[in-house]
Amino acid sequence: MIQTRREFIFQMIGSGILVFPMLSACTSSLENDYNRIPLEKPDKWDPIAYNRIRGNAGAIPPAYLPDINGPDGVTKHLGKHLPYIAMIDPSLVPDRYIPLMWGDPAKGHTRHPNALPDTSNNYQGHWYNWIRIRKAVSRWSETAESAYSNWPVVNPSDRGLYSVYGEGDIMADKGINTVYLAACPPNVRQGDTLRIWAHCLTHGEYIDFITL
Numbered sequence: 305m306i307q308t309r310r311e312f313i314f315q316m317i318g319s320g321i322l323v324f325p326m327l328s329a330c331t332s333s334l335e336n337d338y339n340r341i342p343l344e345k346p347d348k349w350d351p352i353a354y355n356r357i358r359g360n361a362g363a364i365p366p367a368y369l370p371d372i373n374g375p376d377g378v379t380k381h382l383g384k385h386l387p388y389i390a391m392i393d394p395s396l397v398p399d400r401y402i403p404l405m406w407g408d409p410a411k412g413h414t415r416h417p418n419a420l421p422d423t424s425n426n427y428q429g430h431w432y433n434w435i436r437i438r439k440a441v442s443r444w445s446e447t448a449e450s451a452y453s454n455w456p457v458v459n460p461s462d463r464g465l466y467s468v469y470g471e472g473d474i475m476a477d478k479g480i481n482t483v484y485l486a487a488c489p490p491n492v493r494q495g496d497t498l499r500i501w502a503h504c505l506t507h508g509e510y511i512d513f514i515t516l
């Protein structure tokens with residue numbers, strides 16, 4: 305019977321269980337800890353490479369992995385899930401919110417569609433159901449989280465809001481004109497870099513940095 309934590313550790317060493325974590329610490333590989341998310345934007349930040357590694361480690365559902373690892377993985381799948389600032393009328397954006405879209409066509413990425421849920425055939429729909437934003441600084445900094453419990457209309461208890469690029473119908477063109485109005489933490493200023501951590505209901509979590 306194991307009496308103490310020390311005895312427990314010794315027993316694991318004896319059984320070889322600790323070998324794997326020791327190896328993973330040596331390689332410091334993202335594959336072994338996809339929750340190790342950078343606080344600051346790394347010097348040579350490559351959101352495609354980062355999200356592909358993190359996705360294969362568990363942040364992206366297994367059913368989508370062949371797509372992100374396939375020949376169109378960058379433009380049509382990984383790139384499609386990276387955020388950019390939507391150039392909409394600033395009067396449509398509440399204070400302490402930023403307008404986000406996913407899949408920047410200026411980078412050759414496919415724009416992210418959005419789709420209604422359909423309870424009659426168990427289809428959960430397709431949209432970003434949460435967005436977490438913090439200043440990309442090494443010290444502690446508040447995270448603002450916006451929820452989107454439905455599309456194309458949020459529920460009153462959600463902090464997130466929607467707008468439309470081009471001010472047309474939000475459901476037109478498979479929902480690609482949807483703008484996510486996402487809450488920002490306090491004291492965000494022009495020139496700040498933000499870390500955007502967001503979750504597509506269907507395709508998993510993605511992380512990127514945006515400088516305002």
Ligand SMILES: [Fe+2]
Nearest residue numbers: 416504506507
């Ligand atoms: Fe998606």
